[in-house]
Amino acid sequence: MQPYLDKIKTELRLRGFSDNTITSYLLHNRKFLEQSQKNPEQVTEDDIKLFLSSLIEKGLTPSSISLVKSSLKFFYDEILKRDIFRNIKTPKKEHKLPEVLTKTELHKLLDATKNRKSKLIISLLYSSGLRVSEAINLKISDLELKEKIGWVRAGKGKKDRLFILSETLAGDLENYLQDRNPQEIIFPGKNGKMTSRNIQKIISKASKRAGISKKVSPHTLRHSYGTHLLEAGVDIRKIQMLLGHSQLSTTQLYTQVSTEELKKIRSPFDEVKTEKN
DSSP states (O other): OHHHHHHHHHHHHHTTOOHHHHHHHHHHHHHHHHHHOSOGGGOOHHHHHHHHHHHHHTTOOHHHHHHHHHHHHIIIIIISOOOOOTTOOOOOOOOOOOOOOOHHHHHHHHHTOOSHHHHHHHHHHHHHOOOHHHHHTOBGGGEETTTTEEEETTOTTSOOEEEEOOHHHHHHHHHHTTTOOTTSBSSEETTEEOOHHHHHHHHHHHHHHTTOOSOOOHHHHHHHHHHHHHHTTOOHHHHHHHHTOSSHHHHTHHHHHOOHHHHTOOOHHHHHHHHHO
């Protein structure tokens, strides 16, 4: 089994996939091979259907099933050229609207965070709309605090991306980072970098202390950033660039979340009553 997994890993690396994607693809392919007990060259369409069906029975969401299917398809169709996924259909991914915090809730979240480092992390995630993986890899040299901007180096899609900083946060970061080596990680952890799990715990605990009933994650802060920019009248294509979305359709999801513009619409019933009077 291992030589096949090594082959998948090598191909993913060559194509520039992220470490998280590589780990996920290897995991799903390993589980499938363990269940099928077959040489990959002998795997059939029915073997894959049986495996995916068993995952659906276990209660995996359509999104999770889609990820497993993509992992297997990459190996059998892309690498082995087996072309056995043509007739394999899986449930469509659900398109849930992202959870968004109000500005009042964000204020409560920050107010409930007393630790200086934790507050800066939460502030940065919301102020700049960064993915958590981007935030934990930021170096001091990636910031241009005088210009109130920063750079995500080789972010998702292996592209550098500019992000903005609020004036207040730029000042707070300048004080926090005084006398530090520019090549250091901004928010170091016990063993070098912080992990996504570390940051998730910080945000989760802060939201409970703040009395926020919504499920709050690092991505919630990113969604809130995008939605609030849209509500402030920022052009959606500029938001797309700031968030690093490759497809405008991803950014357009925020138009479904934003309620402020909908609240401004006047019901035609009011006009009917006005004309009657």
